[in-house]
Amino acid sequence: MSSPLTHASFTIERKLSVPPSRVFHAFSDYETKKKWFGGPAEWVQGESSLDFRVGGRETGVGGPEGGFVSTMHAVYHDIVQDERIVYTYEMLLNGERSSVSLCTLELDADGQGTILTLTEQGVYFTEEDQVAGRKEGTEGLMDALVTYLEGH
Template identity: 30%
Template sequence: MNSGKLEITTPTDREMVMTRVFNAPSTLVFECYTKPELLKRWMTGPDGWTFAICEVDLKVDGKFRFVWRNVRGNDMGMGGVYKEIVAPERLVHTELFDEDWTGGETLTTLILTDQSGKTFMKSTTIYSSKEARDGALGTNMEQGMNASFDRLENLLASLGKD
């Protein structure tokens, strides 16, 4: 296990895999990934961004819509469709950014595995091409994900006390 550190690997030309361990049960981590009131508290990316729109219709073929806003008022939006939902261990969905800088729709599979009271998170995203994947890796995505996952860890700790 990677002890709360985000690890990003590229096992194939089109895949990006993110892993991290969270100090909480998978049921709680799954809720934080699927409930708008919880998503808004952690998935904001780097400092200076807010979650302006967070809509989730959590069912197979249900849609989601996320829009982040930075301090200058610029928006970054994306949406997708849920393809598979197996609470609290698996969530599969498509993603497409409004300004399509990722080279088309992606497919993301989130797997949450309980391990001795902690959750091992593995998120695999498949891009349309190697160039699209490398383009995404070339952004500040890793910085934003690290910041968000640190917030998620803090949120999980506070929810675990309730």
């Protein structure tokens, strides 16, 4: 019997001292995104790609040395320059689909800076991939983004 489905959502907010255009660029430019988007320091990065346009796709593969393999496949549905990005993505753990999510990134000017609001709505298929762990991992990615942008 398969695991029961879990539906959940969460919102993460970060304040950055850089303008929305810099935050948007960090998501939309492949070379820039590779510098901050990749998981914890101990992860080995595998295949990655970014076709940042409505209908475009993104892939990211990685995981701890000798451990599980995490794969993300995304499709971009709505992009408004320097304001928002809406995409869906599926996560696979060792090749098995573990979740599918709808994610919205909103970038609001705040003086010279930006308030970034990320809202994720997901369905989780396995015991191993649940909302608490996803939120923790996404918070880590947003912290990596803040560290990257505040340091450059």
